[in-house]
Amino acid sequence: MGIAASVLSQTYPPKSKFHTDHVPDLTGKVIMVTGGSAGIGKDTARVLLARNAKVYIASYNADKAAAAIAELKRDTGKEAVFLKLDLADLPSVKAAAAEFIEKEPALHVLYNNAGMFVPPIDQLTVQGYDAQFGVHVLGHFYLTQLLLPALLAGAKASADGKARIVNTSSSASITASGINYGTLKDTSARKKLGKQGLYAQSKLGNIMLSNELARRYGEQGIVSTAVNPGNIKSDIQRHLPPVQKWFLTTLLLYDPPYGPLTQLWAGTAPEAAALNGKYLIPWARVGTPGKSGRDPKLSQELWTWLEEQVAAYA
Known part of the structure; x- marks a missing residue:
């Protein structure tokens, strides 16, 4: 399937066979949703x-998290727990993971969901990385690494011997030919690639990270998937110019209730426990990532680069 056909299939998916009422009872499961105070993350948490x-x-x-938790309690009668986490600051990631592990012996599902879309091109993380790549890939990599002991404990405690990591990607990943590492700290290189290009390579990075997690930890009970949740109306489009935002909202974006479907399937459906290393697309289907997302060498190179970036914070 070519790039155009693949994007088309993900942009206009067939009717979903999976619905939120298919999510099983999750009593006893501990789940973390990054970016769970808004958009798809909040709808997933609900x-x-x-x-x-x-x-x-x-x-x-x-x-914002307090407001979301109050809203979710009104909707469900259940109260979520707030965890302070700034994915754009590696020491904050380390502190968040330490706080969580102090409270919980096991983590059953980690939703690496938080994200942003085409912010100002000079927006950086605290450590000076491109904001989109820093949050989507580097921050989530570090968080996941630090939470691995809890995830492995979650796998051992689960009836099926599995814990799941769901990495939110996008169909935009197909348009990225690889990771241009020169853009991650160099402003002139970022300007040349452009906001959309930076977004696409960060979403490719999510797939590569998911694939390498699957390769490294699948035999220990970790099920890692990358998910395109679909083109959903949310606050993430706030940085778009008004005309472009109107066009997308009118012609290409789906209403918020569609947003959590594929993520929930990945993280909770019994059959999804067999999907380690897969790329999942709307609505609750197995898809095929772009060429770079299928190259194990590129995934391993990214993993090495990520390890080098967080080494100073170990």
Whole structure:
């Protein structure tokens, strides 16, 4: 399937065979959703709470998280737990992971969901990385590495011997030919690649990270998938010019209830426990990533680069 056909299939998917009422009872499961205070993350957390999971909403904005937790409690009768996490600051990631592990012996599902879309091109993380790549890939890599002991404990404690990591990607990943490492700290290189290019390579990075997690930890009970949740109306489009935002909202974007479907399938459906290393597309289907997302050498190169970036914070 070519790039155009693949994007078309993901942009206009067939009717979903999976629905939120298919999510099983999650009593006893501990689940973390990064970026769970808004958009797809909040909608994912809503269903998880309704199915009796203990849900940690990991967010950098305490006030926004408090408002989301209150809303979700009104909707479900269940109260999520706030975890302070700034994925754009590696020491914050380390502190968040330490706080979580102090509270919970096991983590059953990690949703690496938090993200942004085409922010100002000079926006950087605290450590000076491109904001989109820093949050989507580097921050989530570090968080996942630090939470691996809890995830492995979650796998051992689960009836099926599995814990799941769901990495939110995008169909935009197909348009990226690889990771241009020169753009991750060099402003002139970022300007040349452009906001959309930076976004696409970060979403490719999510797939590569997911693939390498699957390769390294699959035999230990970790099920790592990358997910395109679909083109969903949310606050993530706030940085777009008004005309482009109107065009997308009118012609290409789906209503928010569609957003959590594929993520929930990946993280909770019994059959999805067999999908380690897969790329999942709307709505709750197995898809095929672009060429770079299928290259194990590129995934291993990214993993090495990521390890080098966080080494100073170990």
